[in-house]
Amino acid sequence: MPSSEFAHKEKYRYMNGFNSYHESEAVEGALPIGANSPQKPPYGLYAEKLSGTAFTAPRHENQQTWLYRILPSCGHSNFEPRESSTYNTNPENKPYEKIHHIPNQLRWDPFDLDETVDWVHSLHLVAGAGDPTMKTGLGMYIFAAGKDMDAHEAFYSADGDFLIVLQHGLLDIQTEMGRILVRPNEICVIPRGIKYRVTLPQGPVRGYILELYQGHFTLPELGPIGSNCLANVRDFQAPVADFDEDTSSDWHVLCKFAGHLFQAKQSHTPFDVVAWHGLYYPYKYDLGRFNTIGSVSFDHPDPSIYTVLTAQSDHPGTAIADFVIFPPRWLVAEDTFRPPWYHRNTMSEFMGLIHGQYDAKTGGGFQPAGASLHNVMAGHGPDATTHEKASNAELKPSKVGEGSMAFMFESCLMVGVTDWGLKTCKKVQEGYNAESWEPLKPRFKRPGPKTVENGDGAGDKEGALGDKKQVPHWTS
Numbered sequence: 001m002p003s004s005e006f007a008h009k010e011k012y013r014y015m016n017g018f019n020s021y022h023e024s025e026a027v028e029g030a031l032p033i034g035a036n037s038p039q040k041p042p043y044g045l046y047a048e049k050l051s052g053t054a055f056t057a058p059r060h061e062n063q064q065t066w067l068y069r070i071l072p073s074c075g076h077s078n079f080e081p082r083e084s085s086t087y088n089t090n091p092e093n094k095p096y097e098k099i100h101h102i103p104n105q106l107r108w109d110p111f112d113l114d115e116t117v118d119w120v121h122s123l124h125l126v127a128g129a130g131d132p133t134m135k136t137g138l139g140m141y142i143f144a145a146g147k148d149m150d151a152h153e154a155f156y157s158a159d160g161d162f163l164i165v166l167q168h169g170l171l172d173i174q175t176e177m178g179r180i181l182v183r184p185n186e187i188c189v190i191p192r193g194i195k196y197r198v199t200l201p202q203g204p205v206r207g208y209i210l211e212l213y214q215g216h217f218t219l220p221e222l223g224p225i226g227s228n229c230l231a232n233v234r235d236f237q238a239p240v241a242d243f244d245e246d247t248s249s250d251w252h253v254l255c256k257f258a259g260h261l262f263q264a265k266q267s268h269t270p271f272d273v274v275a276w277h278g279l280y281y282p283y284k285y286d287l288g289r290f291n292t293i294g295s296v297s298f299d300h301p302d303p304s305i306y307t308v309l310t311a312q313s314d315h316p317g318t319a320i321a322d323f324v325i326f327p328p329r330w331l332v333a334e335d336t337f338r339p340p341w342y343h344r345n346t347m348s349e350f351m352g353l354i355h356g357q358y359d360a361k362t363g364g365g366f367q368p369a370g371a372s373l374h375n376v377m378a379g380h381g382p383d384a385t386t387h388e389k390a391s392n393a394e395l396k397p398s399k400v401g402e403g404s405m406a407f408m409f410e411s412c413l414m415v416g417v418t419d420w421g422l423k424t425c426k427k428v429q430e431g432y433n434a435e436s437w438e439p440l441k442p443r444f445k446r447p448g449p450k451t452v453e454n455g456d457g458a459g460d461k462e463g464a465l466g467d468k469k470q471v472p473h474w475t476s
């Protein structure tokens with residue numbers, strides 16, 4: 001069965017489909033029929049619209065959800081800054097002041113677990129580009145938490161969509177639209193503005209987040225691949241409506257707004273949505289269901305064939321953010337150097353490892369819970385050990401990545417690294433380049449002189465037609 005073998009059993013129900021129009025009611029009859037905002041919604045519920053795109057966004061991009069809830073979201077005290085000197089997921093709202101743009105290849109040792117903080121305080125911006133106030137760009141985070149969020153707390157980000165890549169532990173997420181369980185090898189997307197509360201039923205958690213400041217994730221185009229493969233539409237799972245009834249407790253709603261933390265108080269639970277319908281909702285996906293494709297002749301295609309989700313810029317085919325995975329897969333290409341080739345790209349590549357060993361880096365420096373960043377035009381590729389092995393390997397069909405899942409956040413933007421990512425975390429490997437690529441030895445052997453048989457004998461002038469010193473492109 002193409003799905004992950006999870007240590008923890010699923011405990012919630014979901015609705016299947018990517019960008020599918022869903023409707024769900026926890027109480028029969030709670031969804032109005034036909035109308036969105038009847039004069040009196042069923043059972044005395046309030047109707048509230050949550051817009052994930054402008055009202056007038058083209059129909060194929062438009063994402064809105066109607067919520068039918070016990071009390072509307074607006075009933076709360078003013079938001080006040082919280083931990084204003086310590087909460088820093090977008091330094092001072094002036095990212096270029098504290099974000100370092102450097103051309104070096106970077107690699108990080110595994111990031112530490114931290115049992116002292118909850119989800120909200122576990123977020124560390126490690127790298128990013130753009131600015132959430134302009135709804136441009138993306139942020140890349142490491143999270144490590146060990147405590148449940150307070151029983152009467154909810155959190156949302158006004159800055160963007162969270163794509164959560166869990167590396168360790170278990171996330172039990174209560175959202176306005178229902179409950180989601182996230183296990184390692186599953187990803188979860190929580191769009192901008194949706195409130196949620198995270199508990200940790202198995203203790204400490206750790207992982208990575210891509211926050212998309214602009215637009216929303218979509219599935220990549222399939223082009224000549226056809227109508228299936230890669231991440232299939234039916235494998236994305238949205239929660240079913242699930243609500244609490246609590247209009248007498250003190251609740252704190254925490255909000256990440258322009259990178260800073262704010263808090264408002266209210267006397268009712270935000271998880272009071274009895275029914276909802278629409279296109280704007282959180283969802284999860286098991287990376288084990290990814291239908292990987294590849295070469296069955298020679299060479300290998302660009303790694304864009306491993307794209308799970310993408311968020312396009314205004315330029316078609318050029319992504320602000322791609323989420324790409326390197327799952328277990330068969331390599332069968334003949335007369336081919338099978339690991340990735342050496343390359344320099346206009347895109348920037350931030351990689352992480354959920355578990356196992358990434359097949360392009362077998363030297364031991366790229367470990368689960370670690371990361372690497374190959375920025376715009378930074379040269380990289382297999383380390384010397386991997387190159388040596390792959391150049392001499394017997395090219396029989398072989399399976400790589402067994403028990404492993406590496407991933408990449410790729411962006412067309414130049415990515416800057418925060419103070420935390422570069423210094424405070426103390427995980428940067430100083431010798432990354434020296435260990436990986438400086439050991440590469442020259443292998444070039446100049447061939448002996450060749451006889452040029454198609455010259456006309458007039459080769460007495462260098463560079464002229466028929467110059468026998470010029471070696472043509474041999475096509476024997």
Ligand SMILES: [Fe+2]
Pocket residue numbers: 343349374380
């Ligand atoms: Fe790369």
